[in-house]
Amino acid sequence: MPVLTHWGPRIHASDHDLVEYAGTSVRTGIGGVSDVPYEPGILPEHSQGWGGLPGIRAHRAGAAWSPRLVAATVTLDGETLAEGGVVQRQGGLVSIAATDKWAGIGVTLEIDLTATGLLRTRVSVRNESDAHGHLEIVGVNPALRLPGDAREILDFSGRWATEKIPQRHPVVFGTHTRGSRRGRTGLDATTVVAIGTPGFDALAGRVWLCHVGIGGNHEHAVERSDGHLAFRGGELLLPGEVRLASGESYVSPWVYGSFGVGLDAAAARYHGFLRERSRSSRRPRPVTLNVWEAVYFDHDFDTLAELATRAAGLGVERFVLDDGWFLGRRDDTAGLGDWSPDPVAWPDGLGPLAEHVRGLGMEFGLWVEPEMINEDSDLARAHPDWILKARGELPPRFRYQQVLDLTNPEAFAHILGVLDGLVTDHGVAYLKWDHNRDLIDAGHPATGAPAVHAQTLALYGLIDELRQRHPALEIESCASGGGRVDLGILERTDRVHTSDNHDPLDRARMLRWTGLLVPPEMLGSHVASAVSSVTGRTSDLHTRCAIAFLGHFGIEWDIRELEDAEAAVLSRWISAYQEHRELISTGRVVADGDFDPDAPALRGVVAADGSEAIYTIMTPPLSADSRHRVRLPGLLAEARYRVEAARPDSLGPWWLSPHWLNKTTGLDSEAEVPSYSGSLLREAGLDLLTSLPERALVLRLVRVDAST
Numbered sequence: 078m079p080v081l082t083h084w085g086p087r088i089h090a091s092d093h094d095l096v097e098y099a100g101t102s103v104r105t106g107i108g109g110v111s112d113v114p115y116e117p118g119i120l121p122e123h124s125q126g127w128g129g130l131p132g133i134r135a136h137r138a139g140a141a142w143s144p145r146l147v148a149a150t151v152t153l154d155g156e157t158l159a160e161g162g163v164v165q166r167q168g169g170l171v172s173i174a175a176t177d178k179w180a181g182i183g184v185t186l187e188i189d190l191t192a193t194g195l196l197r198t199r200v201s202v203r204n205e206s207d208a209h210g211h212l213e214i215v216g217v218n219p220a221l222r223l224p225g226d227a228r229e230i231l232d233f234s235g236r237w238a239t240e241k242i243p244q245r246h247p248v249v250f251g252t253h254t255r256g257s258r259r260g261r262t263g264l265d266a267t268t269v270v271a272i273g274t275p276g277f278d279a280l281a282g283r284v285w286l287c288h289v290g291i292g293g294n295h296e297h298a299v300e301r302s303d304g305h306l307a308f309r310g311g312e313l314l315l316p317g318e319v320r321l322a323s324g325e326s327y328v329s330p331w332v333y334g335s336f337g338v339g340l341d342a343a344a345a346r347y348h349g350f351l352r353e354r355s356r357s358s359r360r361p362r363p364v365t366l367n368v369w370e371a372v373y374f375d376h377d378f379d380t381l382a383e384l385a386t387r388a389a390g391l392g393v394e395r396f397v398l399d400d401g402w403f404l405g406r407r408d409d410t411a412g413l414g415d416w417s418p419d420p421v422a423w424p425d426g427l428g429p430l431a432e433h434v435r436g437l438g439m440e441f442g443l444w445v446e447p448e449m450i451n452e453d454s455d456l457a458r459a460h461p462d463w464i465l466k467a468r469g470e471l472p473p474r475f476r477y478q479q480v481l482d483l484t485n486p487e488a489f490a491h492i493l494g495v496l497d498g499l500v501t502d503h504g505v506a507y508l509k510w511d512h513n514r515d516l517i518d519a520g521h522p523a524t525g526a527p528a529v530h531a532q533t534l535a536l537y538g539l540i541d542e543l544r545q546r547h548p549a550l551e552i553e554s555c556a557s558g559g560g561r562v563d564l565g566i567l568e569r570t571d572r573v574h575t576s577d578n579h580d581p582l583d584r585a586r587m588l589r590w591t592g593l594l595v596p597p598e599m600l601g602s603h604v605a606s607a608v609s610s611v612t613g614r615t616s617d618l619h620t621r622c623a624i625a626f627l628g629h630f631g632i633e634w635d636i637r638e639l640e641d642a643e644a645a646v647l648s649r650w651i652s653a654y655q656e657h658r659e660l661i662s663t664g665r666v667v668a669d670g671d672f673d674p675d676a677p678a679l680r681g682v683v684a685a686d687g688s689e690a691i692y693t694i695m696t697p698p699l700s701a702d703s704r705h706r707v708r709l710p711g712l713l714a715e716a717r718y719r720v721e722a723a724r725p726d727s728l729g730p731w732w733l734s735p736h737w738l739n740k741t742t743g744l745d746s747e748a749e750v751p752s753y754s755g756s757l758l759r760e761a762g763l764d765l766l767t768s769l770p771e772r773a774l775v776l777r778l779v780r781v782d783a784s785t
């Protein structure tokens with residue numbers, strides 16, 4: 078079975094060298110190790126002497142629990158490889174078919190090195206025994222082996238409205254595991270785990286960035302034992318959850334890994350992967366108004382029509398009607414499941430609003446939470462047996478809601494029909510697809526047997542079918558904010574709701590860290606009210622706009638309150654976004670200052686050909702330093718760049734601005750707009766005055782020398 082001998086910087090070696098090298102790490106004959114040489118591979122086997130977590134854990138009523146697999150065929154991009162042959166390729170999909178005849182288990186292991194250099198693997202396990210009785214899958218956790226100098230971990234914690242708090246710590250012996258038994262990725266999810274050489278940062282150090290591509294129960298783990306270090310990822314299966322009858326298979330989620338020098342190089346491979354697959358990233362990302370923080374549950378046609386009219390006046394291109402529009406939904410205690418317009422709030426239905434929105438030249442979007450059901454709903458009253466539960470009584474409520482059993486074909490067909498009807502009848506271009514509770518005690522209602530695995534696959538089937546029926550429909554993945562951000566959902570949706578917290582200070586962190594997996598144009602990024610509804614902090618409009626800029630830009634604010642001057646500022650930021658969104662959607666993400674609390678935090682995107690770049694820079698919290706050098710990563714050393722910036726009021730008076738910045742804004746009328754060499758900007762940097770804390774600035778750099 079395959080062993081990952083090297084995963085890291087590209088190496089150049091002859092076929093002969095590679096064959097020799099593959100055998101060099103096998104050891105035997107020292108105390109405490111099996112006499113039979115064994116190098117743990119992608120699926121380590123207990124039966125071969127491996128004492129760590131096996132790659133496949135399964136049993137047949139307590140027997141056949143320690144598989145020993147023999148590879149039968151190996152293919153590369155569909156072509157069978159001869160035994161003993163050597164192939165060197167830039168990428169490709171290797172598929173290994175293996176069996177354990179004695180245990181009656183068949184395995185297909187796929188190892189894919191994608192065009193963007195992302196490594197991913199998944200495993201299919203088949204019950205090949207004719208014997209009566211099931212093969213129960215306990216867990217499938219491939220091992221992506223890492224070199225021993227990767228001695229530091231960066232992973233993330235969080236909670237509602239506080240997603241993506243970084244934590245750094247050494248790799249120690251044992252296993253560091255980040256699991257979720259929430260049936261969704263989780264607000265506390267790490268999303269990715271970075272393992273690297275100590276001190277790695279955005280730009281430096283060897284980094285391996287790993288991820289498990291499923292939103293159901295799952296785990297990310299880093300396992301270290303004697304001479305061994307590996308990322309272990311997989312689905313967390315509940316007791317008895319996957320029991321295969323003869324001929325049936327279980328397919329694990331893809332487990333991903335990306336190597337790079339610096340976090341951003343590793344993240345770029347994920348961005349490339351998603352950009353290749355996304356149906357929508359090639360369309361300009363429409364500036365969005367979401368009305369949640371403007372009206373909450375307080376819906377009526379006049380208010381929402383006025384919001385739409387104002388939004389269109391500012392340059393908004395997509396209007397999203399959030400929660401509160403459907404039957405009985407006057408607050409969050411009732412209504413989920415009854416997906417028809419509430420006759421009290423919407424006596425004429427949603428048609429007039431949808432037409433008004435389209436008449437203003439905007440797309441119409443709608444909030445739904447299809448996997449959920451309130452006990453206080455007509456649907457729950459008609460079908461109490463459509464609610465997941467593990468025992469006689471219902472699971473504890475979260476936000477007054479329960480989970481609709483999508484594994485029940487009737488419930489699935491019902492909700493698919495409802496969504497299809499809404500999209501068709503109202504010309505819905507965009508669904509904000511929410512998921513506001515954990516799947517706790519989520520069992521099949523008739524038997525109580527665990528249902529998270531099947532529910533997750535049913536959800537994917539539901540979205541896939543809906544997208545097939547409506548190829549232009551875009552979907553946003555939301556789960557009380559950023560509670561469902563993973564490649565399982567992102568392969569079939571167009572963006573994520575990064576958080577319910579729009580405070581730019583927190584948002585800068587969340588965009589940065591969620592952005593290790595998700596490219597900027599798929600990160601919902603909204604400008605909200607001056608006083609944050611979540612943190613109570615106040616921030617000025619320029620700072621809010623500048624932080625939201627490197628994302629999928631939108632507004633979530635009662636824009637009826639805007640003074641004319643504020644509306645003009647917001648409108649200018651919207652046009653600036655529209656002008657630069659192509660770069661934001663295609664550029665390479667760079668950052669700096671992530672781990673120095675006294676440094677300005679920088680995020681940027683640089684065009685693939687180095688011809689232009691945009692950076693958002695935020696001054697640090699109050700510190701003893703009144704200035705700080707900011708380097709602009711990603712630029713071409715040999716090129717020359719003009720530096721442009723609008724010096725917003727939020728940065729303070731001009732005498733608190735550095736000389737170069739005043740030159741860019743025409744304050745210094747004698748001066749020419751400055752230009753500098755890429756090398757100088759990248760390696761030496763420009764001074765930023767940091768007297769005013771936590772203010773943001775957007776810089777644009779354009780290559781001015783004739784490129785060859």
Ligand code: GLA
Pocket residue numbers: 369399400409444511513555556557558574576577
């Ligand atoms: C969740 C979402 C919010 C909003 C509300 C509506 O909390 O994260 O953005 O849609 O639900 O109830």
